[in-house]
Amino acid sequence: MHTLSVNSFAKINLGLLITGKRDDGYHTLETIFAPINWYDTIEFTESGTVSMSCSNVDLPVDENNLCIRAARSLQHFSGTSKGVSMTLLKQVPFGAGLGGGSSDAATVLRVLNELWQLNVSQTDLHKLAVKLGADVPYFLSMKGLAYARGIGDELEDLGFTLPWYVVTVFPEEHISTVWAYRNFYKRFDRQIPDLKKSASELCLGGNKAMFPLFENDFEPAVFDHFPAVRAVKSALLDAGTVFASLSGSGSAVFGLFEEERDALEAMKRLPENYRKSLTPPGFTMA
Ligand SMILES: C[C@](O)(CO)[C@H](O)COP(=O)(O)OP(=O)(O)OC[C@H]1O[C@@H](n2ccc(N)nc2=O)[C@H](O)[C@@H]1O
Numbered sequence: 306m307h308t309l310s311v312n313s314f315a316k317i318n319l320g321l322l323i324t325g326k327r328d329d330g331y332h333t334l335e336t337i338f339a340p341i342n343w344y345d346t347i348e349f350t351e352s353g354t355v356s357m358s359c360s361n362v363d364l365p366v367d368e369n370n371l372c373i374r375a376a377r378s379l380q381h382f383s384g385t386s387k388g389v390s391m392t393l394l395k396q397v398p399f400g401a402g403l404g405g406g407s408s409d410a411a412t413v414l415r416v417l418n419e420l421w422q423l424n425v426s427q428t429d430l431h432k433l434a435v436k437l438g439a440d441v442p443y444f445l446s447m448k449g450l451a452y453a454r455g456i457g458d459e460l461e462d463l464g465f466t467l468p469w470y471v472v473t474v475f476p477e478e479h480i481s482t483v484w485a486y487r488n489f490y491k492r493f494d495r496q497i498p499d500l501k502k503s504a505s506e507l508c509l510g511g512n513k514a515m516f517p518l519f520e521n522d523f524e525p526a527v528f529d530h531f532p533a534v535r536a537v538k539s540a541l542l543d544a545g546t547v548f549a550s551l552s553g554s555g556s557a558v559f560g561l562f563e564e565e566r567d568a569l570e571a572m573k574r575l576p577e578n579y580r581k582s583l584t585p586p587g588f589t590m591a
């Protein structure tokens with residue numbers, strides 16, 4: 306039987322400014338998404354029903370898994386009764402702010418739309434994606450650096466890439482996104498910098514004075530509650546990173562490096578049991 310194998314990449318957030326709260330409880334934000342070279346692999350095999358297995362026993366393989374939820378939402382929307390058997394080789398840590406589950410969901414939507422020959426439009430896929438999670442639209446429609454607003458679902462392809470090596474570190478702490486949105490320290494009344502313009506000045510113009518604008522609003526509360534996460538940022542700064550930050554709602558922290566040898570040296574200095582990835586400059590998911 307034919308099996309299709311697809312890699313599902315993770316992201317980091319370069320800056321994450323929470324600007325308000327909507328009536329439905331979701332928060333509005335502005336952020337820059339950047340893809341990293343850390344990925345799950347999903348194998349798709351034809352089947353009469355929808356089912357999955359997962360290499361990580363800590364994750365559900367029932368209707369709670371985002372892969373199953375994505376397949377069901379497509380079945381429901383299109384009316385198809387086709388099935389699929391999926392094997393998720395989970396490598397991206399969850400509860401890490403790396404969007405691993407969201408990326409899996411986007412991959413399943415995209416691949417099953419083809420495999421099941423549904424021809425669901427990008428607009429409709431985008432609507433299904435938002436219902437599965439605020440980060441899912443990014444993985445569905447973007448390949449590289451993107452500016453996002455709304456709840457993370459209003460996206461603009463920036464058309465350039467990060468010119469640094471990215472070291473991403475998971476400090477073996479799982480942080481729930483719901484917890485992070487409940488506990489971050491609100492600053493809704495401040496002036497929001499123009500992240501899109503600043504990203505361009507930083508990545509294309511090499512203006513490092515822009516870095517301090519790329520704050521992550523989850524960082525102070527996460528660092529106060531999870532000292533091990535703060536320690537990773539300190540270690541990256543000690544190792545000579547040009548910029549370090551929490552990704553998304555945490556717990557993963559990333560550092561940007563100009564030289565590969567410095568990035569590798571920083572990875573060596575961090576605790577051996579912390580999972581890490583290295584992404585080269587100019588990386589895209591294409
Ligand atoms: C932290 C980020 O990763 C930044 O990219 C995202 O905002 C989180 O996106 P996600 O994991 O796809 O989040 P979802 O699965 O949609 O939402 C989980 C929960 O987080 C909260 N949530 C999420 C996104 C958002 N913009 N505002 C929120 O308040 C809501 O309580 C929601 O019920």
Ligand SMILES: Nc1ncnc2c1ncn2[C@@H]1O[C@H](COP(=O)(O)OP(=O)(O)OP(=O)(O)O)[C@@H](O)[C@H]1O
Binds near residue numbers: 364554
């Ligand atoms: N395929 C999946 N991969 C990872 N987590 C999944 C998956 N399906 C369901 N989940 C559940 O989603 C939660 C974490 O999801 P995810 O990996 O997207 O969070 P995250 O790392 O905090 O990323 P982000 O908040 O940036 O989207 C876990 O509680 C997990 O049980």
